[in-house]
Amino acid sequence: MKKIVCLGLYFFLIWGCTQKRFTSSTTGQSPASTLPAQANLQRIVCFKFKPGTTQKAIEQHMRGFAGLKDSISYILSYQAGPTVKGDLGEKGEFDVMHYCTYGNEEEIKLYSVHPVHQRFIEQNKAIWEKVLVINSQVRP
Numbered sequence: 001m002k003k004i005v006c007l008g009l010y011f012f013l014i015w016g017c018t019q020k021r022f023t024s025s026t027t028g029q030s031p032a033s034t035l036p037a038q039a040n041l042q043r044i045v046c047f048k049f050k051p052g053t054t055q056k057a058i059e060q061h062m063r064g065f066a067g068l069k070d071s072i073s074y075i076l077s078y079q080a081g082p083t084v085k086g087d088l089g090e091k092g093e094f095d096v097m098h099y100c101t102y103g104n105e106e107e108i109k110l111y112s113v114h115p116v117h118q119r120f121i122e123q124n125k126a127i128w129e130k131v132l133v134i135n136s137q138v139r140p
Helices: 001-016 055-071 107-115 115-127
Strands: 040-050 077-082 096-102 129-138
Touching: 040 055, 040 077, 040 107, 055 077, 055 115, 096 107, 096 129, 107 115
Parallel strands: none
Antiparallel strands: 040 096, 040 129, 077 096
């Protein structure tokens, strides 16, 4: 099942990057047109929380991750949310997903070692059962 979910996510990302006619129902713009002009890479970070993780701890995680954009200039845009079933028969393997865009691979590397990012990891890693990170190119 895990391989199917990962493969499904991979194919969804590839499909999404190749669709030129997809538009947002609220803005009428393609997703790439809503990103900053210098956004060339997207990072998706998925988290599975350990059983028994409190709602307060999850909210702290979400606020902490969202706060990274205000502290780390390499993050050009940010969105996040809980995973949903959608057309899946059961809830997905991960609980939340974070989407960040960057200008280039060097900025992702600098973000990874940034002290604010490292502090976020130290403050939250005890509640994570599993983390999945995917980097991809943004195509208009």
